[in-house]
Amino acid sequence: MTLLTILFDGVAYGMLLFVLACGLAVTLGLMNFVNLAHGAFAMAGGYVCAVLVNRSGLPFFAALPIAFLVSAAVGALLERTLYRHLYSRSHLDQVLFTIGLVFMSVTAVDYFMGSSQIFIHLPDYLQGQIDIFGLGVGRYRLMIIVICGLLTVALQLTLAKTRFGSRLRAAVDDPRAASGLGINVPQVFALTFAFGCGLAGLGGALGAEILGLDPYFPLKFMIYFLIVVTVGGSSSITGPFLASLLLGIGDVAGKYYVPKLGAFVIYTMMIVILIWRPNGLFGRSAAR
Amino acid sequence: MLRNFISATLAAGVLSWGATAQAQEAVKIGLILPMTGGQASTGKQIDNAIKLYMQKFGDTVAGKKIEIILKDDAALPDNTKRLAQELIVNDKVNIIAGFGVTPAALAAAPLATQAKVPEVVMAAGTSIITERSPYIVRTSFTLAQSSTIIGDWAAKNGIKKVATLTSDYAPGNDALQFFKEHFVAGGGEVVEEVKVPLANPDFAPFLQRMKDSKPDAVFVFVPAGQGGNFMKQYAERGLDKSGIKVIGPGDVMDDDLLNNMGDAALGAVTAHLYSAAHPSAMNKEFVTTYKKAFGTRPGFMAVSGYDGIHLIYEALKKTGGKADGDSLIAAMKGMAWESPRGPISIDPDTRDIVQNIYIRKVEKVDGELYNVEFSTFKDVKDSGKTKK
Numbered sequence: 001m002t003l004l005t006i007l008f009d010g011v012a013y014g015m016l017l018f019v020l021a022c023g024l025a026v027t028l029g030l031m032n033f034v035n036l037a038h039g040a041f042a043m044a045g046g047y048v049c050a051v052l053v054n055r056s057g058l059p060f061f062a063a064l065p066i067a068f069l070v071s072a073a074v075g076a077l078l079e080r081t082l083y084r085h086l087y088s089r090s091h092l093d094q095v096l097f098t099i100g101l102v103f104m105s106v107t108a109v110d111y112f113m114g115s116s117q118i119f120i121h122l123p124d125y126l127q128g129q130i131d132i133f134g135l136g137v138g139r140y141r142l143m144i145i146v147i148c149g150l151l152t153v154a155l156q157l158t159l160a161k162t163r164f165g166s167r168l169r170a171a172v173d174d175p176r177a178a179s180g181l182g183i184n185v186p187q188v189f190a191l192t193f194a195f196g197c198g199l200a201g202l203g204g205a206l207g208a209e210i211l212g213l214d215p216y217f218p219l220k221f222m223i224y225f226l227i228v229v230t231v232g233g234s235s236s237i238t239g240p241f242l243a244s245l246l247l248g249i250g251d252v253a254g255k256y257y258v259p260k261l262g263a264f265v266i267y268t269m270m271i272v273i274l275i276w277r278p279n280g281l282f283g284r285s286a287a288r
Numbered sequence: 289m290l291r292n293f294i295s296a297t298l299a300a301g302v303l304s305w306g307a308t309a310q311a312q313e314a315v316k317i318g319l320i321l322p323m324t325g326g327q328a329s330t331g332k333q334i335d336n337a338i339k340l341y342m343q344k345f346g347d348t349v350a351g352k353k354i355e356i357i358l359k360d361d362a363a364l365p366d367n368t369k370r371l372a373q374e375l376i377v378n379d380k381v382n383i384i385a386g387f388g389v390t391p392a393a394l395a396a397a398p399l400a401t402q403a404k405v406p407e408v409v410m411a412a413g414t415s416i417i418t419e420r421s422p423y424i425v426r427t428s429f430t431l432a433q434s435s436t437i438i439g440d441w442a443a444k445n446g447i448k449k450v451a452t453l454t455s456d457y458a459p460g461n462d463a464l465q466f467f468k469e470h471f472v473a474g475g476g477e478v479v480e481e482v483k484v485p486l487a488n489p490d491f492a493p494f495l496q497r498m499k500d501s502k503p504d505a506v507f508v509f510v511p512a513g514q515g516g517n518f519m520k521q522y523a524e525r526g527l528d529k530s531g532i533k534v535i536g537p538g539d540v541m542d543d544d545l546l547n548n549m550g551d552a553a554l555g556a557v558t559a560h561l562y563s564a565a566h567p568s569a570m571n572k573e574f575v576t577t578y579k580k581a582f583g584t585r586p587g588f589m590a591v592s593g594y595d596g597i598h599l600i601y602e603a604l605k606k607t608g609g610k611a612d613g614d615s616l617i618a619a620m621k622g623m624a625w626e627s628p629r630g631p632i633s634i635d636p637d638t639r640d641i642v643q644n645i646y647i648r649k650v651e652k653v654d655g656e657l658y659n660v661e662f663s664t665f666k667d668v669k670d671s672g673k674t675k676k
Contacts, residue, residue: 002500009492116328117513117516117548119550129524136525138524212517214326214513216326251490259494260483
């Protein structure tokens with residue numbers, strides 16, 4: 001029974017990691033842009049949701065899409081004004097620029113929202129546990145699994161089946177040929193980037209309850225996002241998804257069964273996987 | 289060697305000369321606090337409380353004008369040291385005060401000794417601090433004070449088996465060690481001991497482990513910000529319904545955060561020096577004026593800052609405005625007064641605070657959550673001092 005509870009918690013945690021990190025997989029893997037400020041967009045979503053729910057009294061489920069939209073809008077704005085100038089620059093420039101953004105976001109949020117932890121007031125029906133065949137299942141975690149599961153399917157379908165998905169893949173594989181075919185490459189990238197930021201924002205809003213939310217969020221979780229993307233490989237959505245699940249379950253199980261080593265399990269897993277497959281679980285070798 | 293000695297003597301001479309020259313007009317207090325960063329709420333509370341005190345009692349004492357110079361060290365000891373040095377050498381302050389975390393207080397200690405400037409510690413809580421310089425006085429608390437008391441109380445009040453969950457850093461380990469010593473000596477048993485990494489995103493697996501070890505209570509100490517997260521997940525996992533109590537030192541249930549935690553925090557029993565619900569006329573006035581001025585309730589950091597500035601005022605009154613380090617420290621030793629937290633005094637031997645520790649339970653009062661005190665341990669000294 002405990003095993004199942006651990007499994008359930010691990011899956012929920014993994015799903016959450018996935019939604020938080022998959023936007024990064026898109027920018028890093030598809031657009032070949034190192035965006036360390038990804039967590040800042042997640043934090044933005046979290047704070048938007050918290051303000052809407054706590055101060056304006058909006059229902060939690062209404063605040064989630066708004067958190068997505070606001071983060072996406074901020075992402076689109078920054079992409080148009082700042083990020084696009086860095087696409088052709090070296091990775092070091094991108095790292096330096098985005099880490100600067102992280103520090104600016106930390107200070108800005110600290111200034112406007114204060115440095116203490118924020119909790120989003122959840123509706124009663126999302127609190128506590130329900131009993132499913134004797135297994136205590138946290139309602140909030142169940143909701144995370146449902147939302148994130150649906151989102152993953154939708155993402156995969158969008159990338160694989162839609163017109164936009166094929167344009168994006170074309171733009172990534174060969175931007176010159178794609179624009180020759182009449183695909184507006186900058187626009188495709190801008191949309192994709194905004195969408196990735198939106199996902200991060202949604203992840204931040206969903207994760208605030210479990211991970212906590214304070215101005216240091218982007219710094220605290222940067223390492224987790226990077227682990228997910230490195231382990232999963234960044235050429236598809238499936239890779240980061242499976243990696244998130246694996247790491248989530250591994251992390252939770254490690255902390256439960258060997259609490260003395262618990263914090264290191266996730267790093268050990270990363271090292272072992274990367275020795276075995278240096279490009280990540282589903283990574284293709286660096287072609288570009 | 290000789291040259292070093294001469295320059296040091298000269299520097300000290302210049303320093304003390306500077307200090308007396310300054311003392312004619314004003315008494316300067318260099319206040320070093322974390323005003324930004326993860327510890328900013330500590331800094332803000334102390335700064336607020338000092339402002340409040342000076343509004344109420346004026347900025348002149350024993351014929352001297354009190355001047356506060358506030359510096360932000362963001363809780364980084366390197367900054368603290370540099371700022372303390374600047375304050376002492378350039379601004380010629382008579383007193384340094386504040387210090388949000390232990391490393392910061394320790395970083396300034398050698399400077400206090402060298403320049404003979406009193407260091408009034410208003411937050412940092414490990415036992416060793418006051419032993420690091422004869423010029424250090426503390427008005428906050430030590431972790432040993434609250435952790436030993438909750439250990440004694442739990443053992444005497446029907447709690448036999450306890451699982452502990454503490455953050456894996458110095459204060460967490462201190463809290464665990466002091467609690468365990470007293471709880472086990474009182475006949476209790478620690479059935480599960482989990483140290484949580486400091487940067488821990490999710491308590492779920494650790495809480496599941498707590499639940500499965502079926503204790504009577506969980507002893508918890510995590511950094512103030514994480515307390516809310518812990519309580520929420522504790523309730524989410526149904527630990528409250530399986531009758532497992534939450535006990536611990538009161539940092540986790542700081543008044544600053546308590547109200548945002550939601551009903552998950554109800555029923556938690558903690559031992560601490562201060563609650564905004566402390567039933568004295570003095571405290572009621574303190575809480576009301578603080579709320580009116582800053583829009584939030586004061587927490588234990590605010591009261592520590594309030595008492596810190598009070599100590600400085602009273603010491604100056606006693607010395608008749610003489611503001612050199614030795615006279616001030618001598619005046620501060622043994623001083624006793626009534627604070628919003630109750631009666632307190634400064635132990636003349638250790639220069640550390642002696643205070644009542646209250647056992648409190650989180651209850652709903654007028655729709656808000658408060659730590660309601662129900663038992664008092666009188667005049668608790670710090671038991672963590674090195675045995676001599």
